[in-house]
Amino acid sequence: MTTISEELLASLKDNGADFFASVPCKLLGDMINLLGADDSISYIPVAREEEGLGVCAGAFLGGKTPVLVMQNTGLGTIVTSLYSLGLFYNLPITMIVSHRGSPGEKIGTQIPMGRASRPLMELMGIPTFNFSDGADVAKVGRLVSHAKAAQKPVVGLLDFDFWGKG
Amino acid sequence: MSYRRYELLKDLAPVLDGQALVICNIGFPSQELYEINDSANNFYMLGSMGLSSSIGLGLATTTDKKVVSIDGDGSVLMNLGTLSTIGNYAPSNYVLLLVDNCAYGSTGDQPTHTGGSTDLAAIARATGVAHVHECTERDTIDVLQHCLDTEGPHVIVAKVDAGSPKLKPIPMDPGYIRDRFRQAVNS
Numbered sequence: 025m026t027t028i029s030e031e032l033l034a035s036l037k038d039n040g041a042d043f044f045a046s047v048p049c050k051l052l053g054d055m056i057n058l059l060g061a062d063d064s065i066s067y068i069p070v071a072r073e074e075e076g077l078g079v080c081a082g083a084f085l086g087g088k089t090p091v092l093v094m095q096n097t098g099l100g101t102i103v104t105s106l107y108s109l110g111l112f113y114n115l116p117i118t119m120i121v122s123h124r125g126s127p128g129e130k131i132g133t134q135i136p137m138g139r140a141s142r143p144l145m146e147l148m149g150i151p152t153f154n155f156s157d158g159a160d161v162a163k164v165g166r167l168v169s170h171a172k173a174a175q176k177p178v179v180g181l182l183d184f185d186f187w188g189k190g
Numbered sequence: 191m192s193y194r195r196y197e198l199l200k201d202l203a204p205v206l207d208g209q210a211l212v213i214c215n216i217g218f219p220s221q222e223l224y225e226i227n228d229s230a231n232n233f234y235m236l237g238s239m240g241l242s243s244s245i246g247l248g249l250a251t252t253t254d255k256k257v258v259s260i261d262g263d264g265s266v267l268m269n270l271g272t273l274s275t276i277g278n279y280a281p282s283n284y285v286l287l288l289v290d291n292c293a294y295g296s297t298g299d300q301p302t303h304t305g306g307s308t309d310l311a312a313i314a315r316a317t318g319v320a321h322v323h324e325c326t327e328r329d330t331i332d333v334l335q336h337c338l339d340t341e342g343p344h345v346i347v348a349k350v351d352a353g354s355p356k357l358k359p360i361p362m363d364p365g366y367i368r369d370r371f372r373q374a375v376n377s
Contacts, residue, residue, distance in 0.1 A: 043248070066252070068251070070244070070271070071271025071275060075241070075272050077241070078241030078243075078245045079247055079248035081245050082245035083251065085245070085248075085368070086248070086251070086252025086253050090248070104237075105241060107237070109238035112236070113367070114364070
């Protein structure tokens with residue numbers, strides 16, 4: 025039986041994703057381990073979200089289809105680079121973002137950024153979609169195609185419920 | 191006579207031209223390179239201060255061509271984690287050129303910490319970058335040529351004087367910069 029992380033990665037690859045950068049998150053831990061072990065993709069673990077956006081931008085310039093895997097807490101620090109790199113140059117970068125602070129969260133400090141995540145991205149004009157049911161995992165990969173059609177970064181917020189950890 | 195980044199870029203432009211894809215740093219560096227030698231091989235990063243090295247790193251993993259990220263002391267200090275990523279993951283065709291003028295030039299030459307006790311070359315070595323080169327002024331020409339001729343990844347810390355000529359913003363649409371550069375990568 026496949027895990028939800030395996031299905032998520034397969035869904036992204038089925039839609040053309042071939043370059044990944046990641047910043048750590050507990051919810052994405054299994055996914056990040058899979059990235060490191062997958063020889064069919066390019067993968068660079070980075071130290072911070074903006075750096076990941078830059079690496080993905082470079083991969084796109086080189087003809088790759090990039091995905092940035094990160095936690096929503098990093099949406100706060102990535103704002104300026106999303107505006108002045110991702111949106112300014114119309115870069116199709118798929119951001120797979122674990123949604124700390126969504127229902128099921130047990131750490132209080134995660135709640136404020138969790139609430140702000142979607143409104144913040146919408147304020148910026150970044151197409152943003154919530155996924156709260158693991159049964160929808162095969163649909164997450166369509167964000168890759170959506171980013172290409174929209175010619176801009178797009179965000180998929182993967183709630184606690186998506187991971188079955190609510 | 192002072193030897194600033196502008197004079198350095200003038201000396202390096204013939205070395206870069208046709209030999210490398212160039213990611214150029216925000217602000218004056220991009221304006222200077224544009225004025226000295228605009229090329230389809232140049233990507234002018236007009237925003238996102240600190241990410242020139244990261245964009246070049248991502249690009250370098252996609253191509254066999256040489257990739258040179260032109261970065262500065264102030265901007266790399268804003269994204270210092272990039273050096274540890276480069277130390278661990280940069281491919282052999284990657285060159286990071288840190289033009290160190292000990293100043294935040296585009297914002298009025300406020301001093302950076304590299305004019306104090308901070309040593310960028312030592313930081314780069316400590317992250318595991320095998321080939322770190324320190325040079326000043328015109329010596330950088332031969333160092334850059336060496337980096338383009340040999341397997342890397344390489345990090346160059348080139349000391350120059352602070353200061354910049356007064357130039358105009360680059361009159362190019364970002365979509366044009368993007369598409370022209372993407373075509374150059376594939377040509």
